[in-house]
Amino acid sequence: MRALLPFPDISPEIFSISIFGFELALRWYALAYIVGILIGWRLVVRAVRTQRLWQDNSPVMTTQQIEDLLTWVIIGVILGGRLGYVAFYQPAYYLQHPAEILAVWQGGMAFHGGLLGVILAGLIYTWRHSIPRLSAADIMALGVPPGLLLGRIANFINAELWGRPTDLPWGVAFPTEAAQYCPDVVGICARHPSQLYEAALEGLLLGAVLIWLVWRSGALKTPGLVAGVFFAGYGMARFAVEFVRQPDAQFITDGNPLGLAWHIGGWGLTMGQILSLPMILLGIWLVSRARRMS
Template identity: 80%
Template sequence: MNAMLPFPNISPEIFTISLFGMDFALRWYALAYIAGILIGWRLVVMTIKTPRLWPNNTPIMTPAQIEDLLTWVILGVILGGRLGYVLFYQPSYYLQNPLEILYIWQGGMAFHGGLVGVIVAGLLYTGRSNIYKLSAADAMALGVPAGLLLGRIANFINAELWGRPTDLPWGVAFPTQAAQYCPDVIGLCARHPSQLYEAALEGFVLGALLLWLAWRRNAYKTPGVIAGTFFAGYGLARFAVEFVRQPDAQFISVGNPLGLAFQINGYGITMGQTLSLPMIALGVLLILRARRSAGA
């Protein structure tokens, strides 16, 4: 048997309370969302309270406006994330079961959909409040990686979104029946802990880079640089991890064992990679635009 790591015995539920014959549970995934939003909010407020970071040493928003924007962002995350999952990953199922679109407690959120929801929410709020959109995007981007880091760790605890089978010594034997379905493997099936790869790249590394740009390189003074770095950085990280991440079951078939969403002659890309390409392009465009504006 190849060396592998056992899955840690951590319950997805932190605690459960029974009231009036019903069970109410606090799950790690919900806590990750809450903690990620709070940490991101406080990071942005810290920059708002540091005028020297901003163009003309003048923050673009007040702490009160950040709180108002946070409400819009939360709605964008929930609505966009759910609708993104429905449209990108299981449209045929939800067309047949439209009421289940509302069952968000059963899981099924897409990051790319949530990102679109946040962008729409940000555009609406900054438009009605007359706030410079690129600087607002920079502020919002700084707060996202903390949520990504915690969210991916919660995915790992939930034993979901695991990677492809591997014989590397840090492969993890996830306990679910779906994770252990590996026709070519005898005995326990170890898989890439792709959730932790994403937590490291999208959360820790990208977050540290954005903080360094904001606090050490005065990147807020060049609107668009931090937002562009976030889009390009996340897109590149997700594109890379997709090579070892198990695709959603609906994309896998006898003729398409790799679960490629688009392919020609056996070569192609997954749905996650497909959705990451526009992010990379947008990020590069924002960075180039910001540099041209700074040099004008």
């Protein structure tokens, strides 16, 4: 009998209450967003208040500006994440159902879209307040990994975004009907817990590297370095995990069982890998530029 791990019995809802006939629930996914943003915000505020981390001991932003920027970031995450999901993953469906585009409560968010939303929000805010953009990008990048870590753990609790079938001993038997649909597997289907792989790589490991760069290596004194490491680090982590992550159902066909968004002769890339390549290239360019300028 194949070894596998049973899915933990954790409800996606932390608690729910009924008020005047309406059911209100706090879900782990929503809590992950909230706590992740708060932890990231506190990291950034601490960095801004630690003058020795900055060139000439002069932070490029004040704590009040960080708090103002946080509002812009939250809007960018929500709108960008939703519009990115619509544009990258299900454009045909939403062209036919435009009224559902902003129905975020139905689910469907894309990290790459949320990132683009945050970048746009940051560009607008820094332009309006004459803040050096690369330095602002550095401290914004510092605050992202906690949200990634908690968000991916919440994906695991929700039994969503699971990986491809596996016979490895840490494969997880996710309970949903879709996760158990494995035509080539007899009996219970175990899958890669790809959400936890991403939590470890994009959240824990990348977050630790950025914290070390900021507090031990003085990276904030070299504008663009922290942001470059973040872009390249996230892009490479996501690119690697995509090899074991189950692609979205709309990309899977009889002639394309791996769900590749682009392929020739059975070889190609998933949508996640395609969207990660520009991040890797941008990150490498930013790191190279920062090293030349230092």
